[in-house]
Amino acid sequence: xxxxxxxxxxxxxxxxxxxxxxxxxxxxxxxxxxxxxxxxxxxxxxxxxxxxxxxxxxxx
Amino acid sequence: xxxxxxxxxxxxxxxxxxxxxxxxxxxxxxxxxxxxxxxxxxxxxxxxxxxxxxxxxxxxxxxxxxxxxxxxxxxxxxxxxxxxxxxxxxxxxxxxxxxxxxxxxxxxxxxxxxxxxxxxxxxxxxxxxxxxxxxxxxxxxxxxxxxxxxxxxxxxxxxxxxxxxxxxxxxxxxxxxxxxxxxxxxxxxxxxxxxxxxxxxxxxxxxxxxxxxxxxxxxxxxxxxxxxxxxxxxxxxxxxxxxxxxxxxxxxxxxxxxxxxxxxxxxxxxxxxxxxxxxxxxxxxxxxxxxxxxxxxxxxxxx
Numbered sequence: 001x002x003x004x005x006x007x008x009x010x011x012x013x014x015x016x017x018x019x020x021x022x023x024x025x026x027x028x029x030x031x032x033x034x035x036x037x038x039x040x041x042x043x044x045x046x047x048x049x050x051x052x053x054x055x056x057x058x059x060x
Numbered sequence: 061x062x063x064x065x066x067x068x069x070x071x072x073x074x075x076x077x078x079x080x081x082x083x084x085x086x087x088x089x090x091x092x093x094x095x096x097x098x099x100x101x102x103x104x105x106x107x108x109x110x111x112x113x114x115x116x117x118x119x120x121x122x123x124x125x126x127x128x129x130x131x132x133x134x135x136x137x138x139x140x141x142x143x144x145x146x147x148x149x150x151x152x153x154x155x156x157x158x159x160x161x162x163x164x165x166x167x168x169x170x171x172x173x174x175x176x177x178x179x180x181x182x183x184x185x186x187x188x189x190x191x192x193x194x195x196x197x198x199x200x201x202x203x204x205x206x207x208x209x210x211x212x213x214x215x216x217x218x219x220x221x222x223x224x225x226x227x228x229x230x231x232x233x234x235x236x237x238x239x240x241x242x243x244x245x246x247x248x249x250x251x252x253x254x255x256x257x258x259x260x261x262x263x264x265x266x267x268x269x270x271x272x273x274x275x276x277x278x279x280x281x282x283x284x285x286x287x288x289x290x291x292x293x294x295x296x297x298x299x300x301x302x303x304x305x306x307x308x309x310x311x312x313x314x315x316x317x318x319x320x321x322x323x324x325x326x327x328x329x330x331x332x333x334x335x336x337x338x339x340x341x342x343x344x345x346x347x348x349x350x351x352x353x354x355x356x357x358x359x360x361x362x363x
Contacts, residue, residue, distance in 0.1 A: 041166065044111060048174045051107045059173075 076145040080128055080156055081121025088350065089120040089216045092239060095354040096220025096232050099361045104175070104224040111174040112223040116216055119167035119183050123190040123212070125160030129153050130195050134261035140254055171223070179223040186215035200262070203269040210243030211236075217354075231298045234289075235354070241286045242350055245279045245318060249343040252276070252321070253336035273330025276322045279342070283318040287311035290353060299360050306356035314349050317342040 015023065052059050093116040097109055104112070128135065128146055136147035145151040164187050172180035194209030202208075214236045221232035248266055251258060252275055255267040267275045290311050294304030320338035327333060 044114075044170060045173065047107055048111060048170070051105050052174075055105055 073150070076150045077159070079145055080125040080151065080159065082124030082127075083121075085124060085213075086117055086120045088347070089213065090117045091351065092235070092354055093117075093216035093220040095357055096217030096235060097224050098220075098358050099231065100221045100224035102225045108174050109224070112171060112179065112220070115167045115171040115174070115183065116219055118163050119171075119187050120216075122160045122163035122167060123187045125156050125163065126191050127195045129157040129160060130191075131199075134200075134263060137261045138254075138257040140257050171219075175223040176226040178226055178228065179219055182215060182219045182222050182228070186212055186219065189215070201264070203264045203266045205264070206247045207244050210240050210247075213243060214239035230296070231293060234293050234296075234298070235357075238286065238290050238353070239350070241282055241289055242346065245282045245286070245314075246343065246346040248275050248279050248282075249321065249339045249346060252332070252339040271330055272326065272332070276324070276326075276330060280315075280318045280322045283311075283315050287315055293357075299357060300363075301360075302363060303356045303360040306360075307353060310349050310352050314342075314345060317345045 013020070049059065090113060094113050097104065097112060128144055131141075132144075132146040132153055135141035135144050141147065146153055146156055168180050168184045168187070171183050190209070190212035194205065194212050198205040198209050217235035217239070218228055218232040222228055251265040251267050252272060255265060255272070258265040259268045266278060287308075290307040291304060293299040294301070294307060317338070321342050324336070324338045325333040332339065
């Protein structure tokens with residue numbers, strides 16, 4: 001399991017530079033991953049709508 | 061995306077998150093679901109068919125992830141499962157549960173959008189059956205757990221058929237019954253040589269509760285029931301001679317493997333003196349049997 005995030009009374013702005021950089025890097029990566037998953041989901045929905053409208057003229 | 065990067069971001073490796081989806085189970089589920097879709101009389105657009113199969117795969121994985129979340133206590137004490145991501149501490153239980161729930165909801169919604177509400181409803185029912193009926197109720201309470209729970213794994217041909225036709229016909233229900241009767245001998249063969257693990261975890265598998273001798277008899281009985289059942293689609297004229305001959309031959313070989321399990325050299329309690337070699341062979345063959353039988357459905361349909 002990945003190392004737990006440093007827990008302090010102060011926020012990331014007050015962490016040691018290395019810990020803060022690592023935290024920001026992990027958060028950035030996680031956000032990009034979620035964005036990619038959401039984009040993939042939108043593409044699937046888009047494909048469904050296109051095919052159904054083309055084949056049946058309606059979604060339902 | 062590198063595995064190391066994902067590990068750093070989420071905890072656990074890519075392999076761990078994939079392992080939560082039980083990919084080996086998923087292979088069989090996707091295969092039988094795709095067969096249900098392929099032999100259905102109505103044509104489904106290839107893009108929608110691909111998305112429907114993807115939904116079946118994701119739903120199977122979601123149910124597997126929720127199963128691993130719930131069973132993390134018994135997984136930790138069984139040798140075969142102790143290294144799974146949750147008991148090994150590589151993925152948190154909450155993470156696995158959230159992952160499973162999100163995937164299950166997405167799979168059902170996308171199935172409804174891509175195909176129809178019947179397919180989505182059966183998909184949702186299969187997830188609910190596996191999670192609530194099998195995992196949370198039957199698995200820990202009765203030695204008949206996999207007999208009734210086997211229904212969860214029998215749904216995919218019905219889902220595939222429903223995705224293409226918007227209804228549930230006789231043929232997919234027969235395929236459901238075949239998988240339903242195939243499941244007990246398949247899992248009991250495995251549990252014969254993994255019963256020590258199940259006993260340690262307190263899971264009332266048949267060999268643990270009733271003993272190995274009784275389990276061997278049950279494997280034989282279910283295999284003998286499966287053989288004529290697998291011939292019903294041919295007898296009713298829903299499948300042709302290619303399927304009929306394949307069902308007869310593969311079923312006979314399955315019965316032979318079960319006979320070897322029944323007559324394995326054993327002590328007074330029915331415990332194997334051959335390290336359960338026939339049971340291991342029967343387990344491996346049972347997987348091949350289902351692949352060949354369902355493959356024959358497609359070959360028969362398109363030749």
